[in-house]
Structure formats: C-alpha cells, structure tokens
Amino acid sequence: MSDLVNSEQSGATQRPATSILEVAGVSKRFGKFTAVNNVSFEIKDGEFFTLVGPSGSGKTTMLRMLVGMDTPTEGDIMLRNQRVNDLPPNQRPTCMVFQSLALFPHMTVGHNVEFPLMVRGQSESDRRTRAWELLKLLHLDPNRYYNKNVMQCSGGERQRVALARALAYDPEILFFDEPLSAIDARLRKVLQKELKDIQRDTKKTFCYVTHSLEEAMVMSDRVAILRGGVIEQIGTPSDIYASPKNAFVAEFMGEVNLLDVIGLGGYEAEWVMGYTKHRVRLPVVLGPGESRKLLIRPESLRFVTPGVVTDNIFPAQVLNEFLLGSRKQYHVEVEEGHPLTVERLREEGVSGPTVQLGWDVADSQLLES
Amino acid sequence: MNEPRRNWNWLAGSQFFGTISALPFILLMLFGFVVPLLCVAWFGLMPAKSFSLLHAPSLQNYAFIFSQTYVKSMAWSTGLALATVVILLVLCYPLAFGLAKVFKGGATFVTYAIASSLFVSENIRLFGWVIGLMKKGVVTGTLGTFGIEMNSLLYNVPVIVLGMVYVYLPFMLFPLALGIKMVPDQVREAAFDLGASRWHVFRHVDLPLSMPGILIGSVLVFVLSIGAIAEAKILGGQSIVTIAADIETEFTYGQNWPLGSALSTLLVGVTMVLVFAVLNRIDMEKFLGRAPRES
Amino acid sequence: MIVTRAQKVGLSFYAGVVLLLFYFPLFCIITASLSKKRYFSFPYAWEDVTLKWYEDAIASPQVQEYVGISLKVAVLSTICSLFIGFFGALAYARYSWRWRKSFQKLVLLPLFFPQSVLGLALLMWFNFLDITPSWWTAVIAHTVWIAPIATLIMSIQAYSQDDSLEEAARDMGASRWQILRWITFPLLAPGMVSAACFCVLLSWGNFALSLFTTGADSALPEWLYARMTSGYQPIVPAVGSLSVFAAIALVCLVFGISARRSAHKVAQEGGH
Secondary structure, three states: OOHHHHHHHHOOOOOOOOEEEEEEEEEEEEOOEEEEEEEEEEEEOOOEEEEEOOOOOOHHHHHHHHHOOOOOOEEEEEEOOEEOOOOOHHHOOEEEEOOOOOOOOOOEHHHHHHHHHHHOOOOHHHHHHHHHHHHHHOOOOHHHHOOOEHHHOOHHHHHHHHHHHHHHOOOOEEEEEOOOOOOOHHHHHHHHHHHHHHHHHHOOEEEEEEOOHHHHHHHOOEEEEEEOOEEEEEEOHHHHHHOOOEHHHHHHOOOOEEEEEEEOOOOEEEEEEOOEEEEEEOOOOOOOOOEEEEEEOHHHOEEOOOOOOOOEEEEEEEEEEEEEOOEEEEEEEOOOOOEEEEEEEOOOOOOOOEEEEEEOHHHEEEEEO | OOOOOOOOHHHHOHHHHHHHHHHHHHHHHHHHHHHHHHHHHHHOOOOOOOOOOOOOOOOHHHHHHHHOOHHHHHHHHHHHHHHHHHHHHHHHHHHHHHHHHHOOHHHHHHHHHHHHHHHOOHHHHHHHHHHHHOOOOHHHHHHHHOOOOOOOOOOOHHHHHHHHHHHHHHHHHHHHHHHHHOOOHHHHHHHHHOOOOHHHHHHHHHHHHOHHHHHHHHHHHHHHHHOOOHHHHHOOOOOOOOHHHHHHHHHOOOOOHHHHHHHHHHHHHHHHHHHHHHHOOOOHHHHOOOOOOOO | OOOOHHHHHHHHHHHHHHHHHHHHHHHHHHHHHOEOOOOOOOOOOHHHEOOHHHHHHHHOHHHHHHHHHHHHHHHHHHHHHHHHHHHHHHHHHHOOOOOHHHHHHHHHHHHHOOHHHHHHHHHHHHHHOOOOOOHHHHHHHHHHHHHHHHHHHHHHHHHHOOOHHHHHHHHOOOOHHHHHHHHHHHHHHHHHHHHHHHHHHHHHHOOHHHHHHOOOOOOHHHHHHHHHOOOOOOHHHHHHHHHHHHHHHHHHHHHHHHHHHHHHHHHHHHHO
C-alpha cells in the first residue's frame, strides 16, 4: 500500500507508513509445546495495532517477546531496524500496560506516574510537572489524585494511572495486555474510546492485545488474528469484517451461521446436516466433492413471504426469539439439531412457528474451514 | 479492608462461635503464658534469694543488676543478636529470592531440606560444629592432612555468631521468602519495563513490598538469639557470658530466683517492645496468604 | 522472565552451598558416631569404622528412658496442640468476631518470645502452684509453644481454601455445626496430618523448654546437652545420629504423603 493511498483512506489522520516494529519468522517453544509458530508482521509508526485471539492462541507469549520479558526461540524482532531479541525490557524504548495494571501498591498515584522519570534521574520538580500534565491529559484532577494512594482508586481510575505511567516513560510503542478485561461493560466502552482518543492525540504507536474481536474492531487501525500460535488474518477491521479469510475468523467475529457444504460442481452444493442434505446455490464455483463452509450473517437471513423469489429457500421452525434493542434475534431450525441465527428488525415479526427461510446468494461467502 | 470481609448476617452472628473456638487457646495462653510471666515480673520485685512471693515488693534487684556486670552480658547478648540479624539478612535474601521467584520444583526441595533441620535438636546440630571445629575435628583434621596444623577453632565470639546464624537461619529465610512472594511478578516486570535497573527494582519495589517479611524475620531472629543459651555454652565455652546464661545461673547455681526473675523481666521488656512495634505495622492475614480482597 | 540464566545458575549454586554447609554438622555427627576410638580424631582409618556406639546407645537403659520421655511429651503435647490449634484456626481464619485481630496477635506472641525465659516462667509458676516439675509439666510447656504453631499452620490452610464452600453449605440450610462437621473439618483434615508431624518433631527437638520444665525427668536433648558440656563421649554422636535418622524418616513420610496428594490433585485437574 503506497503512502498516498493510505493517507487518503484514513482521512484526517496522517499516517506515514514507515514500519516501526518488524516481527520476522518468530517462534517460541516451551519444551515440546509451540506457543508461537513462525509469525511475521509489522507495526507501522503511529498506528493502533491489535493482536487478537482466543486464550491459548499465543498472543500473550507474543506480547511478552515484543516487550522483552521472553526471548524468541527463533526469528527476529526488529525495532526501527535494530534487532532487539535479547534486549531486556528496561533497555527497550517500549512499555506495557499490564492486565493486572501492576501499579506499585506502596506508592501514591503521583509517584507511580513519576517512577519511570525517577529511575531516569530527572529532578523532582520536572517529574512533578510531567506527572501533573499526564494526569490532566487522562482526566484525573492532579489536585485530587496526585497524593492519593493507588489502592484507593477505582478500577477506571487505576486504568488511567497505569496509562499515565506508561506514557511518562515516553515509549516508542505502547503495549497493552488486555487491561480492560476486568472492567464492566459500560465503563469499558468509555475507556476504549478514551484510549483511542489518547492514541490519536499523542500520535503514539499502540499495540493492543485482547481476546475480544469486538474490542479490537472498535479501536484499531489494523488487526491481526492469532490462532494456535499462527496469524490467521491481518488487515483493517473493515477488511476483516467484509472478507474473513476462513471459518475461524468468521466465527470469532461473533454470531454467524456457517453451513457445511460439499460441492457438486459449478454453483451448486449440498448442505450437509447429519444424515440429511439440501441443495444450495453458491456465490462462487466449487469443485465436486470439495468441502467448505458457507458463511451467512444473521442479518442476511430473511423470513420469506410466499410468492417472493430468492435463491435459497427452506422451511424452518422458530425455536426462540430474543429482543436486542431495535432488533430481534431468532433461533430457527431447518433440520433438528442444527440451529441457525437470524437477526431482523423488531417490527418485522414472524407469522407463526413455521417460516420460510431464505437468503441471497450474494450475501453468502464460501470459506475454507 | 477496614470493614468485615463479608456482611452476611450469619457471619455477623459468628461472634459467639469465634469466641468459643478461641477459648481453649486463650485459656492456654492465660495460664501457660500470661500468668507465669506476671509471676516472673512479681518475683523480680522480691528480696534477693527468697523463694516466696509473699514479701513486700522492692526494686532492689534492679538496682543490683545495674551496679554489676549484668549490663555487660546484656550488651553482649544484644550485640550478638544484632550481628546475627544483619548477617542472616545478607545471607538469606538471595536464597529467599530464589525460593520465592526463581527455583520452581527446586524450591520445595530446598524448603523441606532447611525446614527439616528444625526437627533435629539445636544442641545436636551445634555439637556437629564442635566435632567439625574442635582439635582434630573434621575441618581441622582435613586441613591437617594438607599440612595446615591447627588448634581448636572453638571457644571464641565468631564461632558463637556462626552457631547462632546457623541455628536461626530458617527463622529468617522463611519469613523473607514469604515476604518476597508477596511482591507481584507483574509489578516487578512493570518496573523493569519502565526502565528501572536491577538496583532500582530492588530499592523501590522489592524492598518496600517485602518489608513485612524482612521485619518479621529480623524480629524473630533477634528475639530468639537474644534469649539463646546453647550457642554460647556449647560453641563459646566460657569466652563470653550472655544474659540468658546469667539468668540460668541465677536459677541454678546462684539459687537467687528474684534476681533471675528481674533479669528475665528486663530481657522480656526489651523484646516485647520490639515485637509489638513490628507486629502492629504488619497485616498478618495478608502475610499468611489470604489474598487481599477488593472493596 | 526477568531472571537471566546466569542468575538462575548462580542462585542455584548459592543454594547448593548453603545446603551443604547446613548439613555439614549433621555429617560431622554421623562421622563421629562411626569412629571406634574413644577420643575422636579426623580423619580415621576404614578399620576404625564401627557400629558399636549405636549398639551401646540402643542398649542403654538411660537412653531408652529419655527417648520414652521425649516421645511421651511429644505425642501428648501434639494431641493437645492439634485440638487447641484446630479451634484456634477457626477463630483465626474462619469466623469474623470482634477480637479477631487481637487474637491473631496473641497467637504470634509465644513465638516471638525467648524460649528459655518461657521455660523459667513456667517453672516458677509450677513452683508457686506447688506442682513438682516432671515430664507432664513439660507437656504443658511444649503445648504453650507448639499450639500457636499448629494454629498458624492450620490457619494458613484455612485461608487457602475457598470460603464460598461454607457459604454455599449455609445457603443450602446447613447449621453451623453441620458446616463444621461436613465441610470445614474434612477440608482441613489433610492439613492436620502435616501439622501433627510438625508438632511432634518440634517437641522432639526442643531443648530450651525441656531444660527448665522436666524437673527430675529428663528429655533426650537435655541429656545430650549435659553430656556435651562435660567432655567428649562417643555415645553422644551415636544418639544424636539416631535422632537425626528418626527425623529424616518422618520428614520423608510427610513429604511422600504430600507429594502423592499433589500428584493426585494434578492428575485430577488434568482430567477435565
């Protein structure tokens, strides 16, 4: 992607596409177990990059290597074109916000924030000035918080103190190890937005690690999805949403319907559910006997009124319905034991327990399983 | 953590059960600890060489103590105890750090190996050093085969300190290890990550956060070694007299129980002031592994 | 992690040296106990190795008597300590009652106390009560010192178990007594075994308290002390070694039990 195209896409925020961190063929093995397997990617200067994956995907191991708390078994980590594999964390110009936040429990908020400045030997007045600025930036009134014990702060306040402390270090890249996972949903939304704002205002490079793709999609410029120590897909949130590379990525994004299909040649396939099979039309050609997953988002499934023609129509039973604000979600079955999720506008409603279920071929995607 | 940890009604009612459960222990302490000590304190006020508690109290024993060489033996005991504490702190900190943070399976082994020594009577273990260090002992004899002739290495002050350091090592090591365990790994990592050097992490994170362990270990060792009796006798011969030995003498050969009691009271006074000062500063619940609860 | 390989090796080496030095005196005692000569001198020849002193020690009626007294004191004070310690631990860690914080300090007090003074104080107290000190007054003295330790060990175990179990039982209508009987006690019971071994061993090795409180009876450490301070006798290292072996055997037993239990736990956790 050229500079020109990139800056056009991201609009107001100017992003020089120079890469700040490059991960080249990195593996990490613990005995026989391979936590990270030959992973390569790069993080660009000033972007909000997110590593996302379920637990056990190797994302935390990857992060620990990036900040220097573990060393890769193989491969290189290059920070501004310098190999930093064996550089200990206290000599790297990077910094991490821990999942537990790891605030110093015996220090005040102010001293926590000043800690990186103190170890650097800055004068007390300089430290204080900087801490004061940072607390203000994070909406913590310095008059109230500077001398407050960190253990007396609320969850959200602690998040901000941890971020202020990391910013005080003035790192080239700021890493985050799921710091928001222990926060309740409402506050998490607020903090996600704040984090994004701070990233934009400070123009720092952020590298965030989380198990929630939703969180990743909200904040990130680019997302890398990890599974079993391997990167499954890497791209902008909209790219990933629009074209998930495989069934894992699609499923990871949230509630989707994945149908097991076996090609019959051409645009025809068999939808296999246990012992029964139904014929479906595909958006692309699939060779005979080839097995794939057909992705249909819940909002693409429709209840078809008699007379309307769509590509695929099946009779189905409605099992449950749930109200999700302005939308309604239904669980329906075409064949017993194989439920599908349908999401429609609340006003639409269903006529009875038996419905005609259908979708446009254009709304479905064929994925590798 | 100021509030009771759960506000459930039924637990508020556990006042009764708490008291009942504590009762056997409290009775034991009352009649096996508190009253005997009051007895000692009172005996210290009796006239010299009496064996009855029914005389008029006076402070003459204390006046006698400060006019005699007992001050010297008190100084010896305090000095030896302080030396033991300092040496053990330096000696045990790296090991405790290893136990708490570095050794994994090995930590259990080291813990058991050190703790097991507690089960062998301390005078047997001290006697081992006597066999090692006496004339033609294991150390001196081995050196002798290399042509380094040596007389007995026993009966001097450094050997007494060696004995105390040896006997009280577990009492420093385990509180220290518990204290260092209380320092969360992530907090240490965060400090490193924020650019702190090893020294900074030790000075600003490890040391303050493991302070409860350091204090408990130090006080424990100080108290035990100021009252120590066997080390100076078995390893030290007659080279110095400790306060505990003075006390024992008054009770046995001296047959002066009031004087011995007065000396004991002084010793207990000094140690208790220290113990209370330290214990009041430490949250023992947290130290013994109850996870701190979020409010 | 943060610790480099070199540091790890260094620390392990250091731990090894400390352990070697730590066991050096015991090695000396065992060495001395095997020497045939009336007056020990090192090094000695292979021909001088003998088990004679062990035979003497085991055959000695005196030693037998002292071992008997030590055992009696150890077992009885352990039983008392476990009983007091179990309820003490409940008060320490399980119930929230008004004086709990003070109680927790009280438990620590006897540990932070010079033992020789405690022994003396008890001696005077017995004297005042007109009780002639004998082995059973030593049981009381040992209990005063060991019960707090038993309480602490069991409290630590009580802390490490999930108190929501008791809340759940309560929620299902169990009375406080039923909770104690069916939940708390079974959960603490394994801990009591190790606490018991700890108590027996501590009493077995204790010297300072026995010195003052056994009166005309004498516990093993006392007898050894008397022999040690009156010149070298080869039976002393032999008896010392036997005492060491007994302690090692008991420790191995405890270690074996706990290792098996934790292996069992791992197997269970790995199962799901």
